Amino acid sequence: MSFEYVQARDVSEAILMLRRYGDESRLLAGGTELLPNMRHHAISPKVLINIKPIASLSYIKYEGNKRLKIGTLTPLRTIERSSEIGKNHSLVSECVRSIATLQVKNVGTIGGNLCQTVKCCYYNQSHINLFMRQSLEPCWQRGGSVCHASRVDTLNHAILGNPSRGCIATTASDLATCLLAMDASIKVIGSVGEKLIRVEDFFSGGGRRKLQKDEMVTEIQIPPLEGTTQGAYRKYSQGTRNYSILNAAVIARLTPDQKFCENIRAILGGVGVLPLRLRSVEARFMNREVGSLDVEEALMEDLKGARIRGDLSAYKLKRAKTMVSDVLHAVVG
Amino acid sequence: MFFMLSLVKELREGTVNHRRVNLKVNGMDHEVDVDPEDILVDVLREKLYLTGTKKGCDGTGECGACTVLLDGKAVYSCLTLAMDAAGKEITTIEDLARGTDLHAVQKAFLECGAVQCGFCTPGMILTAKALLDEDPKVTEREIKEAMRGNLCRCTGYVKIVEAIRRASEDYRR
Numbered sequence: 001m002s003f004e005y006v007q008a009r010d011v012s013e014a015i016l017m018l019r020r021y022g023d024e025s026r027l028l029a030g031g032t033e034l035l036p037n038m039r040h041h042a043i044s045p046k047v048l049i050n051i052k053p054i055a056s057l058s059y060i061k062y063e064g065n066k067r068l069k070i071g072t073l074t075p076l077r078t079i080e081r082s083s084e085i086g087k088n089h090s091l092v093s094e095c096v097r098s099i100a101t102l103q104v105k106n107v108g109t110i111g112g113n114l115c116q117t118v119k120c121c122y123y124n125q126s127h128i129n130l131f132m133r134q135s136l137e138p139c140w141q142r143g144g145s146v147c148h149a150s151r152v153d154t155l156n157h158a159i160l161g162n163p164s165r166g167c168i169a170t171t172a173s174d175l176a177t178c179l180l181a182m183d184a185s186i187k188v189i190g191s192v193g194e195k196l197i198r199v200e201d202f203f204s205g206g207g208r209r210k211l212q213k214d215e216m217v218t219e220i221q222i223p224p225l226e227g228t229t230q231g232a233y234r235k236y237s238q239g240t241r242n243y244s245i246l247n248a249a250v251i252a253r254l255t256p257d258q259k260f261c262e263n264i265r266a267i268l269g270g271v272g273v274l275p276l277r278l279r280s281v282e283a284r285f286m287n288r289e290v291g292s293l294d295v296e297e298a299l300m301e302d303l304k305g306a307r308i309r310g311d312l313s314a315y316k317l318k319r320a321k322t323m324v325s326d327v328l329h330a331v332v333g
Numbered sequence: 334m335f336f337m338l339s340l341v342k343e344l345r346e347g348t349v350n351h352r353r354v355n356l357k358v359n360g361m362d363h364e365v366d367v368d369p370e371d372i373l374v375d376v377l378r379e380k381l382y383l384t385g386t387k388k389g390c391d392g393t394g395e396c397g398a399c400t401v402l403l404d405g406k407a408v409y410s411c412l413t414l415a416m417d418a419a420g421k422e423i424t425t426i427e428d429l430a431r432g433t434d435l436h437a438v439q440k441a442f443l444e445c446g447a448v449q450c451g452f453c454t455p456g457m458i459l460t461a462k463a464l465l466d467e468d469p470k471v472t473e474r475e476i477k478e479a480m481r482g483n484l485c486r487c488t489g490y491v492k493i494v495e496a497i498r499r500a501s502e503d504y505r506r
Contacts, residue, residue: 005369005416028414035372035412036393048369052417077406081467101482102460104394106406107413241481 001038007050011218014051015191019214021047027216028052029073030108032100033116042117042124042142057111057218060085066224068092072111072217077102079110089222091231091249095178098235098244111217114176114186117141117207118169119243120156122148140166141206153310155238155245159317160306161272164205170270171203172243177269178233180277181249184222190215205273229253229263232330234323236270246270246320248327254290261285261332271303271320278302278324290332299324354419358383359428365415373410373418374399377425385426385455386410389484397483400456401425407463409482426455429462438462441500442493449487457483461497469504471497 008014018025025047026034037043051057057073060082068089070079079085080096099105099113117124122133123141138144149157150168158168171177179199186197191214204210211217225231231251235244252264264285269275280301299321308314356363358381365380372392377383389396392411399410402424429436435443438461448454457480464471464479471479476497485493 001370003369005414031414031417032394032409032412035414039392050417097478101394101397102464102479103397103400103407103409103482104412106403107408240478 001044003038003045004047005050006047007053009053011054011057011189011216014049014054014216015189015214017047017049018216019191021049022213025049027115029112030075030104031112032104032108033112037117037124040124051216058109062088068222068224070110070220070222072219073109076100076105076108076110076113080105089182089225091178091182091233091251092175092222094233095174095235095249098233098240099174101241110175110220113173114179114202114220115209115217116172118167119172120149120167120169121154123169141169153312155312155316158273159271159308159313160276160303161274164208164273167206168273169206170272171205171274172207174235174244174247174269176203177247177267177275178249179220179222180275181231181233181251181265181267182222182225183265184220186217187219187221188215189218194218196221200277203274225251226253228256230331232327234327234330236319236323244270246316246323248320248323250324250327250331252285252331254332258333259289261288261290264332266324266328268302268320268324271306271316276302281324281328285328285332295325295328296321352416354416356381356415356418356423357421358423359425360422367415369414369416371415373401373413373415373423376415377401377410377423383425383427387452387455389452395484396453397456397460398453400459400483402459402463405463405466407460407482424459426459429458436462437503438465438497438500441496441503445492445496445499447488447492447496449485453483453485457485457493461500465497465501465504469501471501473498476501 008017026045028048028050057071059071061069066088076096076099080093086093122139136148137146139146139148147166147168158170184199186202188195188197190212202209233249235247237244247269250266253262264282266278266281267275268278280298281295284295284298306317351366351368353364353366356365363381367376374386374388377386386401387398389398394409394412400407401410404421429439438458442448460483476494
């Protein structure tokens with residue numbers, strides 16, 4: 001691990017540096033994901049652009065209409081402990097609470113969480129696997145033309161939909177699923193100006209984002225939740241601090257008597273390369289009376305075409321169904 | 334000899350990045366020469382000889398043995414670049430006791446038998462201290478959540494959680 005270390009004092013300087021160093025550089029925010037990846041030789045940037053000194057990107061604020069804005073460099077722990085977020089956007093608190101460890105959350109940022117790469121035992125998982133990886137030909141993520149994970153039955157990879165440029169690793173960010181359910185947007189600034197991207201248009205799979213080389217995330221905006229809106233988030237991982245194998249988030253607006261569902265967004269992460277919007281499940285509840293919670297049929301529709309290679313992927317599919325059912329139960333009762 | 338050779342190589346390639354930074358560790362200023370890739374745990378142990386901070390998982394942020402406090406917050410020093418720690422208050426386990434007068438968390442660990450081989454203990458104690466400094470009225474669930482970043486292969490965590498609960502009572506007095 002050898003690189004040049006430069007510090008950006010403000011956003012415009014960071015963008016200038018991104019333009020100057022291009023693909024050879026990486027932004028260093030919390031570093032809790034970037035540094036292990038560099039130590040595992042998954043990535044070897046020549047320049048690290050430290051953006052931590054940009055204090056103006058660390059904030060939590062509510063606008064008049066209760067629209068939540070979180071600066072990209074806000075530590076996850078600050079978000080978790082924010083009483084305002086706990087009160088108005090408890091789904092975000094719940095999701096952040098499930099992420100990693102106290103030490104990681106003290107330095108790990110919300111922007112970094114969204115911009116992390118994939119987690120795959122054939123790409124970036126541990127020192128032991130580094131030796132294994134060296135004996136295998138490089139995968140798509142490492143510039144090769146093979147996906148080792150797609151040849152085996154695993155719990156951690158996508159079982160549904162198409163690969164992203166050959167890679168079947170899922171989106172590692174827990175917040176991606178949660179923010180997608182909340183219909184959040186991401187503010188991005190680049191040399192041509194700033195723009196707002198909806199979370200569902202932000203990820204392109206395989207740990208990539210739809211960002212230009214000289215663009216960086218500066219803010220996450222979450223719309224207000226109306227009074228009767230409820231949400232729930234569930235995560236399944238190996239151990240409480242690990243990356244999720246599956247996660248699900250549901251947001252629903254019910255009538256005050258809790259009998260009629262006016263609006264719902266249901267997202268399931270971990271089954272596809274990108275978090276999956278469960279449109280059939282949503283249609284099952286949207287503008288209907290909340291009756292029986294039998295969503296098996298709707299889920300079958302959403303998860304049609306799942307690739308079952310063996311016991312692990314069969315378990316994953318089963319677990320996904322149970323998880324969606326649980327999370328719906330928690331929201332629409 | 335090896336160092337000279339690598340220095341000559343670096344000079345030729347124009348990649349010399351050594352910098353002298355000021356690290357404030359346990360209230361004392363230390364001027365140290367670091368490379369960009371130097372991680373804080375290595376600098377603490379090998380340049381400042383503060384070997385209370387342990388290195389377990391070797392820089393992957395899994396075991397928590399290397400936990401130190403950076404401006405009062407628990408962080409993994411194996412995932413912190415030494416250069417990033419410049420200008421911040423670094424607290425290591427060496428700063429907790431005042432002579433034979435132990436810190437409340439240290440006392441609680443001893444009283445509850447929360448120490449066995451001791452390798453994870455500095456990280457455990459500093460994480461617990463950071464947690465209790467943040468909010469002494471922690472629940473058992475919060476303790477367990479906060480401590481999930483520290484692995485212990487001997488005691489089985491029950492005594493550790495008990496010790497932190499006892500320390501939290503001490504904090505509140």
